[in-house]
Amino acid sequence: MAGVVRVGIGGWNFEPWDSSFYPEKLAKARQLDFASRQLAVIEVNSTYYSSQKPATFAKWASSVPDGFVFSLKASRFCTNRKKLADSAESVGKFLKQGIVELGDRLGPILWQFMPTKKFEAEDFEAFLQLLPEKQDGLPLRHAVEVRHISFLTPTFVALARQYGVAIVLADHADYPLIADVTGDFVYLRLQKGEDHNPKCYPEPELPVWGKRIAALASGGTAPGLPHLDDERAPDVPRDAYVFFITGGKVNAPAGAMALQAMLSP
Numbered sequence: 001m002a003g004v005v006r007v008g009i010g011g012w013n014f015e016p017w018d019s020s021f022y023p024e025k026l027a028k029a030r031q032l033d034f035a036s037r038q039l040a041v042i043e044v045n046s047t048y049y050s051s052q053k054p055a056t057f058a059k060w061a062s063s064v065p066d067g068f069v070f071s072l073k074a075s076r077f078c079t080n081r082k083k084l085a086d087s088a089e090s091v092g093k094f095l096k097q098g099i100v101e102l103g104d105r106l107g108p109i110l111w112q113f114m115p116t117k118k119f120e121a122e123d124f125e126a127f128l129q130l131l132p133e134k135q136d137g138l139p140l141r142h143a144v145e146v147r148h149i150s151f152l153t154p155t156f157v158a159l160a161r162q163y164g165v166a167i168v169l170a171d172h173a174d175y176p177l178i179a180d181v182t183g184d185f186v187y188l189r190l191q192k193g194e195d196h197n198p199k200c201y202p203e204p205e206l207p208v209w210g211k212r213i214a215a216l217a218s219g220g221t222a223p224g225l226p227h228l229d230d231e232r233a234p235d236v237p238r239d240a241y242v243f244f245i246t247g248g249k250v251n252a253p254a255g256a257m258a259l260q261a262m263l264s265p
Contacts (some may be wrong), residue, residue, distance in 0.1 A: 002217040003185070003239040006040035006069065006107070007260040009252045010245040021253040036064035039256055041071060041107055043243050047094075048073040048112070054098025061105045069107035071143075071187075071241060072099060079113050084127035091130045100138045108141040108166070108187055108241055115147040115175065121155055128163040143168050143187040143241075147175040154229040157182060161231070169222070171209075172246075179225035185239040186216045193248020193255060200248040200255030210262040213240050217263075 012035040013028070021038075022031055035042065046052070060070060077090040099106060111131075131142045144160065145168035157180045160167050166183035170176075172191040190209065193200035201209070212222035219235040221227065242259065244252035 001237050002214065002219075003237040005213060005217050005240045005242065005260075005263045007242040007244075007256045007263065008039040008041035008043065009035075009256050010043045010243060010249075011045050012036075012042055014249060016250045017253065020250055032060065032063045035253070036068045038253065040067070040260060041069050041241055041243070043071040043073060043110065043245065045073050048076050051075070051093070051097045054101045057098050057101035061102045064105060069105050070102060071107040071110055071243075073110045073112060079111055079117075084123050087127055088130050095132070095135045095140075100136045103138070106138065106140075108143045108185065110143050110145060110168070110187070112145040113147060117146070118148050119146070119150040119153065119156055121159065124156070125159050125163075128159060128165055131163070131165065141183070141185055142166070143183070143185075145170060145189065146178075147172075149176055151178070152176050152228060157228045158231075169225075177225065178228060179222045180227050180229060181216065181221065181238070183238075184236075185241065186213075188213065188240065188242045189246075190242065190244050190255075191246040193244055193246075193252060195248050195250040197248055198251055198254060199258045200244045200251040206255070206259055207262065209242075210259060213242055213259075214263060216240055 012032050022034060026034060075090060075094045078087045078094055081087055132140060134140060143166040157167065160182035164183050166185055166187045167178050167180060169179050169186065169188045170191060171189070190201065199206060212225065216222055217238060217240045219237055244255040248255070
């Protein structure tokens with residue numbers, strides 16, 4: 001038995017996709033409708049740069065089918081700070097802007113930190129304490145993407161596990177890869193794609209990631225990847241959210257669909 005695995009991309013408006021992904025002459029207004037029927041999840045980047053209206057979230061929710069979810073990248077004003085403990089007002093503003101209009105279409109919230117942000121245990125714990133389990137009765141799931149080498153410590157893993165927050169497993173050329181499971185779901189960002197690869201990643205690598213994701217969703221650990229501590233997460237099924245993002249964006253939808261097909265029952 002395994003949790004639900006959803007594989008997707010970042011956003012749905014990208015000019016090269018007009019010819020590489022979307023049907024010819026498809027109206028821009030219908031691109032989300034189309035993308036949400038080929039993919040299982042989309043990570044929204046626009047929420048990182050600016051707030052949205054409740055009506056916008058409601059419109060997104062009404063445009064996608066049952067079972068599809070959005071991951072929202074949290075506002076940069078929450079995470080791009082010298083002292084994370086001072087983020088309470090910004091975190092509250094982000095969560096109260098109307099995201100509850102997504103209802104069961106709301107997936108995890110991604111809190112992404114600058115590559116220059118270093119790990120300070122006390123301050124980072126203060127930030128984790130600001131992340132609620134619910135917003136207006138709607139359950140929330142939180143994932144953190146850290147990008148500085150100072151986070152490569154069991155202390156960080158223990159903190160994330162204590163608060164039930166998932167650490168993003170990032171496959172990136174420069175940022176640390178942390179494969180420890182700390183929440184009741186896993187969040188992967190595959191960022192080493194290249195535009196000349198028809199499926200974003202080299203085809204030999206897709207089955208390797210498929211096996212890792214299947215193992216994680218079944219309650220295990222990702223084979224072949226290092227861990228920072230020896231504490232095993234509970235051996236229970238967990239949902240997985242996987243994104244082909246940043247690198248190889250032109251063919252990210254093709255990679256996501258190929259990997260989703262490998263992982264489908």
